[in-house]
Amino acid sequence: MKSYIIPEFLVERDDHHCIRCEVCVRQCAFDVHRYDEEEDEVFAHEDKCVGCLRCVTLCPTNALVVRDNPTRVPANANWTREVLHNIYKQAETGGVLLTGMGCDKEYRNYWDRITLDASQVTNPSIDPLREPMELRTYLGSKPDAVEIGGGRGRHELETRLAPQLRLETPIMFSALSYGAISYNTCECLARAAAEVGTCYNTGEGGLHRDLYRYGGHTICQVASGRFGVHADYLEAAAALEIKIGQGAKPGIGGHLPGEKVSEEISRTRMIPKGTDALSPAPHHDIYSIEDLAQLIYALKEATGWQKPVSVKIAAVHNSAAIASGMVRAGADIIALDGIRGGTGAAPTMIRDNVGIPIELALAAVDARLREEGIRNRASVVVAGGIRSSADVVKAVALGADAVYIGTAALVALGCHVCQKCYTGKCNWGIATQDPYLTKRLNPEVGTRRLVNLLTAWSHEIMEILGGMGINAIESLRGNRLRLRGVGLTREELDMLGIKHAGA
Amino acid sequence: MEQKKKEWSQKPGWVKENPPPAEKKSGEKSGANEEEEVGKEMKIEIDHHAALPGVFVRKNGKVQIDAGQLHYRELNNMVKGAVAEGTEEIELDNIYGQRYIGSGIRKPVKIVVHGVPGNDLGAFMDGPKIIVERNAQDGVGNTMNNGTIVVHGRAGDIVGMGMRGGKIFIKESVGYRAAIHMKEYRKHMPVLVVGGETQDFLGEYMAGGIVIALGLTANGDSRFTARHIGTGMHGGLIFIRGEVEEHQLGKEAACEPASRDDIAAIRPYVEEYVDYFGGNADDILSSRFIRLWPRSSRPFEGLYAY
Numbered sequence: 001m002k003s004y005i006i007p008e009f010l011v012e013r014d015d016h017h018c019i020r021c022e023v024c025v026r027q028c029a030f031d032v033h034r035y036d037e038e039e040d041e042v043f044a045h046e047d048k049c050v051g052c053l054r055c056v057t058l059c060p061t062n063a064l065v066v067r068d069n070p071t072r073v074p075a076n077a078n079w080t081r082e083v084l085h086n087i088y089k090q091a092e093t094g095g096v097l098l099t100g101m102g103c104d105k106e107y108r109n110y111w112d113r114i115t116l117d118a119s120q121v122t123n124p125s126i127d128p129l130r131e132p133m134e135l136r137t138y139l140g141s142k143p144d145a146v147e148i149g150g151g152r153g154r155h156e157l158e159t160r161l162a163p164q165l166r167l168e169t170p171i172m173f174s175a176l177s178y179g180a181i182s183y184n185t186c187e188c189l190a191r192a193a194a195e196v197g198t199c200y201n202t203g204e205g206g207l208h209r210d211l212y213r214y215g216g217h218t219i220c221q222v223a224s225g226r227f228g229v230h231a232d233y234l235e236a237a238a239a240l241e242i243k244i245g246q247g248a249k250p251g252i253g254g255h256l257p258g259e260k261v262s263e264e265i266s267r268t269r270m271i272p273k274g275t276d277a278l279s280p281a282p283h284h285d286i287y288s289i290e291d292l293a294q295l296i297y298a299l300k301e302a303t304g305w306q307k308p309v310s311v312k313i314a315a316v317h318n319s320a321a322i323a324s325g326m327v328r329a330g331a332d333i334i335a336l337d338g339i340r341g342g343t344g345a346a347p348t349m350i351r352d353n354v355g356i357p358i359e360l361a362l363a364a365v366d367a368r369l370r371e372e373g374i375r376n377r378a379s380v381v382v383a384g385g386i387r388s389s390a391d392v393v394k395a396v397a398l399g400a401d402a403v404y405i406g407t408a409a410l411v412a413l414g415c416h417v418c419q420k421c422y423t424g425k426c427n428w429g430i431a432t433q434d435p436y437l438t439k440r441l442n443p444e445v446g447t448r449r450l451v452n453l454l455t456a457w458s459h460e461i462m463e464i465l466g467g468m469g470i471n472a473i474e475s476l477r478g479n480r481l482r483l484r485g486v487g488l489t490r491e492e493l494d495m496l497g498i499k500h501a502g503a
Numbered sequence: 504m505e506q507k508k509k510e511w512s513q514k515p516g517w518v519k520e521n522p523p524p525a526e527k528k529s530g531e532k533s534g535a536n537e538e539e540e541v542g543k544e545m546k547i548e549i550d551h552h553a554a555l556p557g558v559f560v561r562k563n564g565k566v567q568i569d570a571g572q573l574h575y576r577e578l579n580n581m582v583k584g585a586v587a588e589g590t591e592e593i594e595l596d597n598i599y600g601q602r603y604i605g606s607g608i609r610k611p612v613k614i615v616v617h618g619v620p621g622n623d624l625g626a627f628m629d630g631p632k633i634i635v636e637r638n639a640q641d642g643v644g645n646t647m648n649n650g651t652i653v654v655h656g657r658a659g660d661i662v663g664m665g666m667r668g669g670k671i672f673i674k675e676s677v678g679y680r681a682a683i684h685m686k687e688y689r690k691h692m693p694v695l696v697v698g699g700e701t702q703d704f705l706g707e708y709m710a711g712g713i714v715i716a717l718g719l720t721a722n723g724d725s726r727f728t729a730r731h732i733g734t735g736m737h738g739g740l741i742f743i744r745g746e747v748e749e750h751q752l753g754k755e756a757a758c759e760p761a762s763r764d765d766i767a768a769i770r771p772y773v774e775e776y777v778d779y780f781g782g783n784a785d786d787i788l789s790s791r792f793i794r795l796w797p798r799s800s801r802p803f804e805g806l807y808a809y
């Protein structure tokens with residue numbers, strides 16, 4: 001069938017610059033570039049280009065430009081090029097539209113409408129380079145009160161604390177499963193988390209045996225498919241996370257197509273090679289908050305009550321009520337994933353239309369747990385579109401204990417957010433299992449890039465805190481007085497629990 | 504350990520002093536009626552059975568625990584304590600619905616349960632043999648990796664959910680969604696044998712292993728009435744004694760009469776069933792069996808527009 005889809009991108013090659021080295025030919029797994037020996041020229045099949053900019057980045061002479069195709073469908077605010085392309089694609093295949101990464105629609109980004117405070121004259125600011133500044137964060141259930149014993153100058157904490165996850169910076173790497181991403185990517189995340197003193201999250205794809213040694217920095221997920229969930233896996237983890245939902249596809253399950261279930265992935269997920277790995281939409285042992293409690297305590301029992309148990313949900317309309325139930329069900333950590341949260345593959349319509357922005361969910365959950373007097377019983381971790389240290393600081397001031405970053409971490413590794421992760425042909429060697437592509441991501445280099453990112457963000461957070469006259473991230477947590485909204489409606493300000501700038 | 508040291512010494516400059524993390528203190532949240540009790544401190548020491556005379560008794564190398572007054576956490580701590588000491592057989596008396604019995608245990612210990620155990624019996628377990636004298640509740644063998652569970656009665660819903668290895672024998676019938684998402688992997692081949700009937704959605708999302716439903720009900724051979732059998736099935740085999748009609752099957756399951764080879768393959772499991780609960784394996788196996796298998800190991804192939 002002739003496709004009616006016009007190329008999304010144009011690939012332009014400056015023939016004077018091009019030295020026929022064929023780097024672009026080798027680098028593009030989508031087979032866009034082709035060298036013609038007879039003509040001694042490199043041509044492009046532009047219709048296949050996904051705009052990942054791998055060729056542009058690697059071309060040694062900067063001969064390439066990839067840009068949006070300026071050819072316009074007749075101007076129409078409703079029937080845009082994207083809408084038309086989606087319909088053509090479905091008319092040609094009869095399939096459900098798939099996409100990767102997080103929602104790219106223009107739902108209001110509240111981080112960009114919130115500004116932070118700084119000290120002036122009174123309560124002077126602190127210079128983090130000279131003064132102590134504390135970013136260390138403990139995730140887990142905190143007691144209602146603590147008893148201190150000892151006497152005669154010796155003080156001891158008498159209250160036995162619930163298990164805590166210790167982080168040197170309030171930033172963790174989101175759940176990214178082996179299978180969705182390459183082994184090398186997993187290794188980069190694990191090593192960087194260990195080096196920085198934070199945690200990464202296995203996602204639902206199990207834990208590769210070579211990564212067990214980073215177990216102290218690993219949050220192991222237990223999802224509906226229970227892939228690779230066995231006693232060693234539970235024991236290796238620093239914390240466990242029950243995945244109920246994910247921001248990119250709230251309410252639906254997922255599946256790793258059989259062609260991606262390689263030998264190593266089959267070993268790690270403990271399923272036969274080449275079969276579809278289905279994650280049902282619900283956990284079939286969880287149909288209620290009481291059932292959730294049952295799984296939380298099953299995991300605690302199975303691991304000797306030594307590890308915090310997190311429960312992750314997608315941010316949806318009634319997140320606050322659900323979160324309250326989760327805390328009462330015994331979750332030590334609540335992870336919320338907003339509508340901009342990424343994924344290796346999700347149906348486009350779900351990704352772009354289901355869920356709510358994380359800023360609003362966070363504000364609602366934090367407020368509800370405070371109202372009910374149970375905020376201390378669980379830590380709150382937010383995910384889904386955290387792009388910078390400023391977003392982290394704003395999230396903490398809105399009530400988060402820590403954040404998860406997924407997309408930002410992958411961008412640090414080279415991802416250009418082309419959203420084609422589901423094709424398995426990621427030219428950056430991230431969202432692929434093709435050995436020719438995965439070796440493009442060197443674990444040493446990748447680890448450095450991630451450590452650098454977290455180091456830089458942590459410094460920035462300290463600068464921002466210092467500017468506010470605060471010397472510990474703990475003092476900012478849930479301090480919404482240090483936030484102001486710009487250009488937000490009354491209702492939005494009320495939801496976020498912040499004042500408008502100027503007030 | 505070498506590795507670990509190196510990691511810590513490589514900490515970026517902004518992490519001031521950083522000894523390796525201290526041993527984590529054990530969690531102290533209660534798990535009774537989770538709803539009310541979460542957050543309250545409840546002090547239960549592992550292996551404190553010495554403090555409870557009469558509850559925990561050692562006898563001829565066996566351990567006997569009177570669980571009548573025990574919260575599941577106390578009970579399971581005692582069981583784990585006994586297993587850690589190398590006990591090979593544990594008898595639990597007066598079990599009234601305590602959850603998670605045998606959960607997470609990784610040794611081939613024998614646990615005999617007198618009474619009705621609570622949900623998630625043997626969840627995540629890897630090796631024990633659990634024998635239940637009466638009925639069991641929901642989630643028997645949830646995500647278990649290895650071992651055997653024998654129930655001399657009925658069991659509730661999701662028996663063998665996500666089970667990856669080991670065997671479960673239920674004398675009578677089971678509830679809904681038995682063997683849901685059961686998987687096999689290399690040498691692990693989970694087996695569920697149900698003496699009676701099953702409710703709907705038997706073998707839903709099943710990805711591996713063997714389910715054998717014998718339909719031996721009290722009044723002789725009644726019809727198998729479950730519907731949506733094998734919905735979403737993409738691996739494994741289900742054997743049902745008797746007949747089922749097309750409309751009882753999920754669309755991903757295919758069905759045909761079991762062959763001689765099939766019968767030979769399931770014989771050892773039926774014999775083991777008869778060993779536990781009585782009956783005659785030859786009689787049972789001489790009836791008609793049908794075999795259900797997945798139409799595809801890739802049920803979602805072709806669903807998406809790439």
Ligand code: SF4
Pocket residue numbers: 011027028029030031032033048049050051052053054055056066427
């Ligand atoms: S898909 Fe990526 S590598 Fe291939 S031509 Fe387009 S921008 Fe270049």
Ligand code: SF4
Pocket residue numbers: 052100101410414415416417418419420421422425426427428429430431
């Ligand atoms: S991970 Fe790879 S495929 Fe996915 S958006 Fe990034 S560059 Fe594209």
